[in-house]
Amino acid sequence: MLKHFIFIAFGFVFVGASVLLSSCEKDMAIALNNDNVDALNLASVDSLSVQITNLTLQHIPTSGAGAILLGRYVREGVGSVTVAPYFQVEPEDYTYTDIPEDARFDSVRLVLRRHNQLHVQGDTTQSHTIRVHRITQRLETTTLQAGGINNVEIPFYVQNPAIFGDQSFQVDQTPLGELSYLPAPGRRQSLSIRLDNAFGQDLFDKMQADDSRVISAANFTEYMNGFAVIPDEENTSVIAYNDTIQAEIHYSYIGAGGLREAAQKDLVIRNYNLKYNKYSADRSGTPFQSLTPLNPVAGTQTNGVGVVQAGTGAAVRIDFPALRNFLQTPGIAVNKLELEVEVESNESFMYPLPTGQDAPSLFLANSSGVALNFIRAPFTTDIQRGQYTPANNTGQNARYRFNLIEYVRTINSESNAPSGLVLSLPPASLVGTANSLLIATENNKPKIKLNILYTKFN
Structure with missing residues (x-):
C-alpha cells in the first residue's frame, strides 16, 4: 500500500509541474489524489482543443454609468473605438430675479473635470x-x-429602461465650440470649452427676461435637448x-x-x-472588419486573436468541443476546473490591463450575443473576476485564471446547452469604462487552456 501511495504522489507532482511549466503543449493538466488509491488510476488527456469566436454583446446600457468618457483610441490590428458623451442639461435653479436689469453677458463655457480614478486608454x-x-433630438430611454413572436431575450445586466451605447441621436452639425489640448494623464486636468457667443447671449437674454422657455424643466427641455x-x-x-459637467453662463x-x-x-x-456614453468602433482594414451583432467572426479568421472591449460589446466566446463528453465519461469526478487566458501586455503603458473589480468576467450568452447569466x-452569488497574474521579464504573458468548478453543472445541463461561455468585462466596467484586452496567441492559436484535476474510478 505504501508503494502505491508514493507512486500516486509522485505522479501528481510530475503532471502538475509539467503542465504549469510547459508552453501550452497540453490543453489540460490532469491529476488525482485520493486515499483509496487501489481503486484509482492516473490518466492523462490532451485532446481538449479550444476554439474561439469573436462576437458582439447586445444592449450595453451606458446611461447613468457614472464617469463621462471622451475620446478615441486605436489598437493595431483591431481598429479604433470612439466614445462621445451625450447629456441633457437644465438650469441649476429656475430663479433669475438676482440678475440685474443692467447685467451684461460675457461668455458661456462648458467645463469638464477629470475623474478621480484617472481612467485612460490610448x-x-x-x-x-x-x-x-447641440443635440437636436430629444434624449429618451x-x-x-x-x-x-421573435422570443426576444434580455441581458441580465439590463434591469431598467436605458440608453444603449450604440444608440444615435441627431446633433446640429455646426459645433458650438471646440478645444485643442494636450492630455495630462498624471494630473486632474479640467477642460473649459468656450461656446458660441450668439448661443450664450440668446440663453442669457431669456433668463434675464424670465422667458417662459427657461422657467421650468418641461419648458426648458423643449427649448434645448442638451x-x-x-x-x-x-x-x-x-x-x-x-459627470458633474456644467455649462457656465458668465455675466457681469x-x-x-x-x-x-x-x-x-x-x-x-x-x-x-x-x-x-455613445460608443462606436471602426474596424475597417482589420480581420475584425465584418464583426457586428449579427455576424460573429471565428478565431480562425483573426489568426487566433480575440478582442474584448467595454462599451462596444466586443467579447470572445470560448468553446472546448470535447469538454462536455469528457465530463460525462463514466467513472469521472472533477475536483477542479480552471480556465487560464493569456493576454497581450506589450502595450500595457497605453492600455493598462483591467484588474481587481474591473478584471474580466465570464458570461453565459446565447447565439445572438445576449448575455443571459454570469459565472459566479x-x-x-457574486460575479467572478479573473485572478490576474502580470507579465514578467522572461517573456511570459499576463494572464487571468477562472475557477469553473460550478460551471460543470451548467455545461452538463441540457437547458444550458445553447449558452456559450463568453469572456467579457463585469457589468460596471462593461458599461462605464473604455477598458480593452487582446487574447495572446501562439502559432495563430489563442493561448487559452483548461486545467482539470479529476478522480477516475475503476
Whole structure:
C-alpha cells in the first residue's frame, strides 16, 4: 500500500509541474489524489482543443454609468473605438430675479473635470481636439420587452429602461465650440470649452427676461435637448471625466460700490438617466472588419486573436468541443476546473490591463450575443473576476485564471446547452469604462487552456 501511495504522489507532482511549466503543449493538466488509491488510476488527456469566436454583446446600457468618457483610441490590428458623451442639461435653479436689469453677458463655457480614478486608454502624447454640438433630438430611454413572436431575450445586466451605447441621436452639425489640448494623464486636468457667443447671449437674454422657455424643466427641455461632446477623428486616447459637467453662463453688472462684479448661472445634469456614453468602433482594414451583432467572426479568421472591449460589446466566446463528453465519461469526478487566458501586455503603458473589480468576467450568452447569466465565484452569488497574474521579464504573458468548478453543472445541463461561455468585462466596467484586452496567441492559436484535476474510478 505504501508503494502505491508514493507512486500516486509522485505522479501528481510530475503532471502538475509539467503542465504549469510547459508552453501550452497540453490543453489540460490532469491529476488525482485520493486515499483509496487501489481503486484509482492516473490518466492523462490532451485532446481538449479550444476554439474561439469573436462576437458582439447586445444592449450595453451606458446611461447613468457614472464617469463621462471622451475620446478615441486605436489598437493595431483591431481598429479604433470612439466614445462621445451625450447629456441633457437644465438650469441649476429656475430663479433669475438676482440678475440685474443692467447685467451684461460675457461668455458661456462648458467645463469638464477629470475623474478621480484617472481612467485612460490610448496614447496621450498627441494633441487632442474636441467639439461641442447641440443635440437636436430629444434624449429618451428605451425599455426592452422580453418575449414576443421573435422570443426576444434580455441581458441580465439590463434591469431598467436605458440608453444603449450604440444608440444615435441627431446633433446640429455646426459645433458650438471646440478645444485643442494636450492630455495630462498624471494630473486632474479640467477642460473649459468656450461656446458660441450668439448661443450664450440668446440663453442669457431669456433668463434675464424670465422667458417662459427657461422657467421650468418641461419648458426648458423643449427649448434645448442638451449637448454632445465629440472627439476629433485624429484623437488617440479616451479619458474619463466626472459627470458633474456644467455649462457656465458668465455675466457681469455694476455693483453697489460702483465696480463691475462677475456672476454666473449654471446648466447642470439633473436627470442622469439622460446622460450616456455613445460608443462606436471602426474596424475597417482589420480581420475584425465584418464583426457586428449579427455576424460573429471565428478565431480562425483573426489568426487566433480575440478582442474584448467595454462599451462596444466586443467579447470572445470560448468553446472546448470535447469538454462536455469528457465530463460525462463514466467513472469521472472533477475536483477542479480552471480556465487560464493569456493576454497581450506589450502595450500595457497605453492600455493598462483591467484588474481587481474591473478584471474580466465570464458570461453565459446565447447565439445572438445576449448575455443571459454570469459565472459566479465558487460558493457565492457574486460575479467572478479573473485572478490576474502580470507579465514578467522572461517573456511570459499576463494572464487571468477562472475557477469553473460550478460551471460543470451548467455545461452538463441540457437547458444550458445553447449558452456559450463568453469572456467579457463585469457589468460596471462593461458599461462605464473604455477598458480593452487582446487574447495572446501562439502559432495563430489563442493561448487559452483548461486545467482539470479529476478522480477516475475503476
